[in-house]
Amino acid sequence: MKDSFDKVEFDRLAGEFRFVITDMICRAGSGHLGGALSLVEVMISLYWRVMNLDPNNPKWDDRDRLVLSKGHAGPVNYVSLAYRGYFPKTMLKTLNENGTYLPSHMDRLRTPGVDMTAGSLGQGLSAACGMALAAKLDGKKHKVFCIIGDGESNEGQIWEAAMFGGHKKLDNLIAICDYNKLQIDGFTNDVLTLEPLADKWRAFNWEVMEMDGHDWDNIYETLNRAKAVTGKPVMILAHTIKSKGHCVTENRPESHNIKVDDQAAWDRNMQALDQKDYVLPY
Amino acid sequence: MSEQLHDLEMRAVYARTLIELANENPNIICMEADLSKASGTNPAFLTAHPDRFINAGVAEADMICIAGGMAVEGKIPFCASFTPFATRRVYDQVTxxxxxxNTNVKIVGTAPGITAGPNGGTHMCFQDMAIMRAMPNMIVLSPCDTYELRECIKWMAAHEGPVYVQLSRMKQPAVFDESYRFNPDKAVKVREGKDVTLVTTGYMTQFAVKAANELAAEGITVDLLHYPSVKPFDTATLIESAKKTGKVVTVENQSIIGGLGGAVCETLSENHPTPVKRLGIPDKFGEVATEDYLFGKHGFGVEHIKKACR
Known part of the structure; x- marks a missing residue:
């Protein structure tokens, strides 16, 4: 699939992802919709075009790793894993059910293909540093990808990891910040401003890139450029729109976690999608 | 006469054991957060295995999660810092x-309890055993001398899963000898007696032994149980001893809430209700002071142990 990019096909896949993610969250009764929908194109690009993976062998030693440090975006990762064949798509409907393999936040012990547990914000980038450092000690060539949130970047530990990654020159580490400019309580510029964000990461000795997190070509080109960087880790600021494609909540703070109390609310949320002519895979 | 293990500082034995393990296992990693000289790993481990000595700087939260990531990749990181920074400061990261x-990370809390001495209240952590014991998947150890420490560190490296160990850094008198073997599921009966059960762990065991010896001269025999592992906790040995003596005293270099005394009371109240006297820090903060002053103020030195046992 890596070499055969078809924009129409990928647009359709992204639409289907948004449809399935929204349905999964509605089915569960609540969930983190906005931060999952903002990552759809980035996640598809990683799983279909950029990362070296073997869905039949989730623990393959030479695979690229992914830490979803903003662990609340679990559903977008679960859809990616299911559609890549890590587990049956029918499992997607079990999000947050009692005894599920698909909890709201990432759990490496429960979900096939999940490399690290995450959900308590700020910890995943440190873990990714550890994974990258371990790979260097072992002379391995794979990359470690880590997705953090912009709200998550309020955590002091993100900047501890930033210092460490820069100090250790972890050029096998590629971090992506889902910069959708929103966090639970409002716009990041109102709650606790991150700007100048690119300058901050540069000051911590990271190579900084920026991309439109919804533009296939821009994402692909940027990630490949990031893979070629040597001598320092890479931070990609992915400019995204929270809850993209869901007109009721798009770019609104309420998108962070939606409550779906009844069938009418479920229907309203499905109707809010740009594209709604999909069939659920379960 | 050749050097004996108990002639060494505890931290020197920690470093030496870690180096020996690292010589045999390329996955052993020594992690520090700018306290490597205090932990004893610098220069010893740093010189022996510079590539596997990782200093996270004064960033304990980062250190713990870096270790988690390394463990996922098959490494066995030992992360050391003063007990407050290895536990309460990073409680969520460790959790x-x-x-x-369930990553294979080993956490080493140095200078536990009152052994933090001159660093005072900010550095005197009396809760690390309680908070680590309340954490699922976590094993909690507190060896009392160099022989036991060496065995504990070896066991930690071989055990797959999270472990916390308290490490008092300085020289400690020998309670055991070269023949000692660690078993996390068994308390060690240091003295056999019938009048009172004295339960202890880690740094306080040396004082409990002294108290038991002096009580013997008074005609009081002590069933002295030393617990190198507070979790898992050997309930059978305690219950058996309590049934024999009908009276239990606990002593620890910790708050009396939630640590060894807590484990003893939980076990006995559910299995064989027995009067228990807990000695340790009675829900107070630490302060800059000598050991004798703190023993006297909080009532858990040798004389207090003897009084509680009479």
Whole structure:
């Protein structure tokens, strides 16, 4: 699939992802919709075009790793894993059910293909540093990808990891910040401003890139450029729109976690999608 | 006469054991957060295995989660810092990236309890045993001398899963000898007696032994149980001893809430209700002071142990 990019096909896949993610969250009764929908194109690009993976062998030693440090975006990762064949798509409907393999936040012990547990914000980038450092000690060539949130970047530990990654020159580490400019309580510029964000990461000795997190070509080109960087880790600021494609909540703070109390609310949320002519895979 | 293990500082034995393990296992990693000289790993481990000595700087939260990531990749990181910074400061990081994720990370809390001496109240952590014991998947150890420490560190490296160990850094008198073998599921009966059960762990065991010896001269025999592992906790040995003596005293270099005394009371109240006297820090903070002053102020030195046992 890596070499055969078809924009129409990928647009359709992204639409289907948004449809399935929204349905999964509605089915569960609540969930983190906005931060999952903002990552759809980035996640598809990683799983279909950029990362070296073997869905039949989730623990393959030479695979690229992914830490979803903003662990609340679990559903977008679960859809990616299911559609890549890590587990049956029918499992997607079990999000947050009692005894599920698909909890709201990432759990490496429960979900096939999940490399690290995450959900308590700020910890995943440190873990990714550890994974990258371990790979260097072992002379391995794979990359470690880590997705953090912009709200998550309020955590002091993100900047501890930033210092460490820069100090250790972890050029096998590629971090992506889902910069959708929103966090639970409002716009990041109102709650606790991150700007100048690119300058901050540069000051911590990271190579900084920026991309439109919804533009296939821009994402692909940027990630490949990031893979070629040597001598320092890479931070990609992915400019995204929270809850993209869901007109009721798009770019609104309420998108962070939606409550779906009844069938009418479920229907309203499905109707809010740009594209709604999909069939659920379960 | 050749050097004996108990002639060494505890931290020197920690470093030496870690180096020996690292010589045999390329996955052993020594992690520090700018306290490597205090932990004894610098220069010893740093010189022996510079590539596997990782200093996270004064960033304990980062250190713990880096260790979690390394463990996922098959490494066996030993992370050391003063007990407050190895536990309470990073409680969420240890909970999520180590215990909940069940990563093979070893945490070494140095200078436990009153052994933090001149650093005073900010550095005197009396809760590390309680908070680590309350964490699922976490094993909690507190060796009393160099022989036991060496065995504990070896066991930690071989055991797959999270472990916390208290490490008092200085020289400690020998309670055991070269023949000692560690078993996390068994308390060690240091003295056999019938009048009172004295339960102890880690740094306080040397004082409990002294108290037991002096009580013997008074005609009081002590069933002295030393617990190198507070979790898992050997309930059978305690219950058996309590049935024999009908009276239990606990002593620890910790708050009397939630640590060894807590474990003893939980066990006995559910299995064989027995009067228990807990000695340790009675829900107070630490302060800059000598050991004798703190023993006297909080009532858990040798004389207090003897009084409680009479």
């Amino acid at each position: 999520i990236s180590v215990a909940y994720a």
